[in-house]
Each structure stands twice: as structure tokens, then as C-alpha cells.
Amino acid sequence: MSNTESDPAERVICDGPHDGSTDGVTDRPGADLELLEPREVPLGGPRSMLVRRALPGKHRRMVGAWCFADAYGPDRVRMEVPPHPHIGLQTVSWLVEGEVHHRDSLGSDAMVRPGQLYLMTAGRGIAHSEMSPADATGTLHGAQLWVALPGRDRSTEPAFESHAHLPRMERGGAVITVMIGELLGKRSPATAYTPLVGAELALSPGGMVTIPVRTDFEHAVLALADGVEVGGRPVQPGAMAYAAPGTRELTIRTAGGSTTSLLLGGAPFEEELVMWWNFVGRSHEDIAQARATWQQERGADRTSRPRFGIVQGHDGRTLPAPELPRLTLRPRPRHRDA
């Protein structure tokens, strides 16, 4: 997915508890959760698709190394994102319904399908496209997530991996699929560079599950459909219920029919990041250099694109980078007090 916002951080709403309790010091279950409301962002393209973006938020920019969270659908929309670059992150493509055609500058050509993990490590630089198949007319429903790479790995060689066979288990009317990291003793084969977890929770009608979680991680449950309740609190599609480190377990239930959410967590990410467009860096210079290289390479012939490469099948069409802001981009911490 391509981020069309140049400064995504300034329009988010970040709620505290809705029940009048003070700073979570209460026995009420769920009162210590923080609700992160998403904002709607158009992805662009001729039949523009709206996504709900909970990360980065104004106050809470990350959950572990998870630094970007878009939820979309279920809707009869098309995804049309031509080749664009990334650096310093991994993209996690997760579908609940539908199909998306992924192609990247490593030559990967894959149809993203529900229940399977598609993980692209951008490292020092990659380009990719994400398009609905030409004949697709059905529903699209899923999430696009980014994981920030730590400083020691942020310039690693780019890579793409897909995992059709992920650990899957049933608990309390929930089918839990471990996308990345480890949960309930089951480990995903996906490559991770920091301690983190990502799992899909698919609840059948009446389902309720309590999941023990690592107390050194922070977590968030991202609702992908109606009816998700976390700790007794409703979470709208695209929103997240955030639980700070120290939380021992999370209870997710459905308010009615079947519903889907993602559990995301990880060790708090201590490095300050500069996120701009589709780049994750550490300084204004990192970003300005990646932007300049992308702009130069997208106009160059096929033999001189050493950093981002070529995505086959688009007749050379690529997304231009937006203008850099006049001010200097500054690193931001993962959390900012209101």
C-alpha cells in the first residue's frame, strides 16, 4: 500500500476511557484499555478506495514495531496502487476476503489470498505494486500493516516471502492464526527483526477468547469487522484497543455474529523514527535521499535503477513522490503525551 499523506500525524483522534474512570485505576475490565480511533484516508486511483488508518496516530504512533495500520472493506472496491518505493520497513498484507496481485522489483509475482501471510522486507529499498486482478468484481476486505526495521537491520537486502501454512488453533469459538512471532506456544515461520506478534482472531457467533500475552509487550486489537469487543468495550472497524506493557491477558468477544480482528504486539520500539510517504528512516537526510533516488530512478532507463529496481507489468508507470515539506522532518517518539 502507498501512503498518500505527507504528514499523516495531525488529524487523528485519540480517546481515553469512555466511562469516566481516571487513568485506568479501576477494577472494571477493559478500563485500562486506550481506544485508538482511525481516520479515513483515500488511497487514490480512479475508483478511489477509502481506508481506515489507526497508526500512526497523533499520540500513539506505534505498537511494538508496528508503525502503520490500514483496515479496508468489506466493500466492493478495487485496489489500484501502481509501483512505488519503500525503505526501512516490512509490509504485511493480510486479506480476510478477496484477492490482490502483488508484484515487486525482486521479480516476485504473487496473488495475495485470505489467511496467508505476504511479507515484504523493504530494507535498503524495494518497489512494489498492489492491484486487484483485472477481472475482480467481488468484495475486498483486509489490512495493510507496516513493521519498522530496527537500526541494525534497516538497510538489509530486500526480500519477499509468503506463508500459506501458518500455525492455526481454536480457542473458545475463535480460530487464531499466528501471522508473525509467537502466540500460545505456536511460532510463525515469518521473518521478524524485533520481538513482536501478529495474529488473526476469527470469532464465530457467540465466540469469546481470553489470550495470555507477554507482559513485556504492548498490544493492540485492530477490529476488521463489526461486533468486536475487547475487555467489554466495543471497537469499531479500523479502530484499535491498546493495552500497555504489564497487561497479562486480553479478552476478545463478539457482540453478535462472526467477526474478525488482528492482535498486534511487540516490545516497545525505543528508536525515534522519521516516517514520510512510504519511507521509514532516522533523519530528514534518509528521507530526502530516498525520495531523490526514487524520482531519479523512475525517470531512468531499465539498466540504471540500482536502489529500487523495476516492477514488471506496468509499462514503466510508477507513482511520483510528493514534494518534501519545506520544514526539516524530525524524528518522533512512539508515544507523545497529550
Ligand code: MN
Ligand atoms: Mn506499498
